[in-house]
Amino acid sequence: MNNTAKLIRFTYAALLVLALLAPMLGLYPVFVMKLLCFAIFACAFNLLLGFTGLLSFGHAAFFGSAAYITGWLIKSQNLTPELGLLAGMAGAGLIGLVVGLVAIRRQGIYFAMITLAIAQMVYFVCLQAPFTGGEDGLQGVPRGALFGLLSLESDTAMYYLVVAVFLACFLGISRIVRSPFGQVLKMIRENEPRAISLGYQVDRYKLLAFVLSAALAGLAGSLKTLIMGFATLSDAHWTMSGEVILMTLLGGVGTLFGPVFGAGIVISLQDLLADKVGSWVTVIIGVIFVLCVLAFRKGVVGELQAYLERRRRAATTPDA
Numbered sequence: 156m157n158n159t160a161k162l163i164r165f166t167y168a169a170l171l172v173l174a175l176l177a178p179m180l181g182l183y184p185v186f187v188m189k190l191l192c193f194a195i196f197a198c199a200f201n202l203l204l205g206f207t208g209l210l211s212f213g214h215a216a217f218f219g220s221a222a223y224i225t226g227w228l229i230k231s232q233n234l235t236p237e238l239g240l241l242a243g244m245a246g247a248g249l250i251g252l253v254v255g256l257v258a259i260r261r262q263g264i265y266f267a268m269i270t271l272a273i274a275q276m277v278y279f280v281c282l283q284a285p286f287t288g289g290e291d292g293l294q295g296v297p298r299g300a301l302f303g304l305l306s307l308e309s310d311t312a313m314y315y316l317v318v319a320v321f322l323a324c325f326l327g328i329s330r331i332v333r334s335p336f337g338q339v340l341k342m343i344r345e346n347e348p349r350a351i352s353l354g355y356q357v358d359r360y361k362l363l364a365f366v367l368s369a370a371l372a373g374l375a376g377s378l379k380t381l382i383m384g385f386a387t388l389s390d391a392h393w394t395m396s397g398e399v400i401l402m403t404l405l406g407g408v409g410t411l412f413g414p415v416f417g418a419g420i421v422i423s424l425q426d427l428l429a430d431k432v433g434s435w436v437t438v439i440i441g442v443i444f445v446l447c448v449l450a451f452r453k454g455v456v457g458e459l460q461a462y463l464e465r466r467r468r469a470a471t472t473p474d475a
């Protein structure tokens with residue numbers, strides 16, 4: 156194992172310890188839970204953009220629809236939280252399948268515009284459907300008890316559930332991108348005509364990646380509803396799709412930890428600046444994004460990984 160790999164593993168271990176000890180260190184659990192939800196959302200989007208090369212402008216549809224499905228089932232149908240989460244994830248995956256079947260044969264801007272158009276249709280449904288609460292949103296969603304046994308009303312209990320789900324998602328995505336399936340996705344991203352010439356059914360691989368990304372985005376939306384106790388139209392609005400794109404690009408497209416870092420930066424800035432500058436927080440985040448794109452073309456984590464790789468190569472290359 157080279158020094159770079161050791162450093163990455165040490166960093167992951169340190170972050171895991173920090174996450175487990177966060178409530179004891181005085182960090183506000185609800186803030187960290189919200190950050191982890193959006194980290195899952197960004198990782199799900201990165202699976203599609205960073206490893207498959209498909210830019211979707213409609214991922215808010217999966218995040219928002221799952222948020223409403225989970226909230227309604229838990230509040231009105233008295234489902235337990237784990238069933239609500241699974242139902243929201245399944246619902247988002249089903250919507251992703253429908254959207255993918257329509258959009259997956261298109262590329263570039265046409266694919267992006269189709270996903271955006273369908274996402275706006277989902278937003279309209281969330282606005283008009285009788286069970287969503289319209290502009291007021293779905294309020295008062297109880298957390299309930301996990302498996303009917305463990306109450307999640309305590310922020311601490313809810314926090315450790317969110318950490319466990321985040322770890323499962325992060326490790327699952329890591330396993331996917333390192334699997335043979337993930338290698339085919341990378342080949343499609345780099346050279347789709349070559350993948351076709353080698354006999355791979357490219358559309359099926361892209362569709363499966365799209366559905367997986369949609370389902371994981373739905374899981375993030377479901378968790379967010381469970382944590383905050385409400386689902387609102389902003390969860391399904393097109394600006395939410397813009398935010399997840401920003402998080403992914405800021406951290407580093409095609410890196411495992413980049414979207415997590417990007418989500419942390421965006422959510423932290425929103426939390427710190429919202430009360431001080433109001434709506435100007437969007438402008439400030441936009442300026443920071445532009446500066447980071449100019450200074451870090453591969454994203455912050457992407458540039459750091461590239462720097463460490465250059466150092467590793469320089470250390471292993473014998474002097475002339």
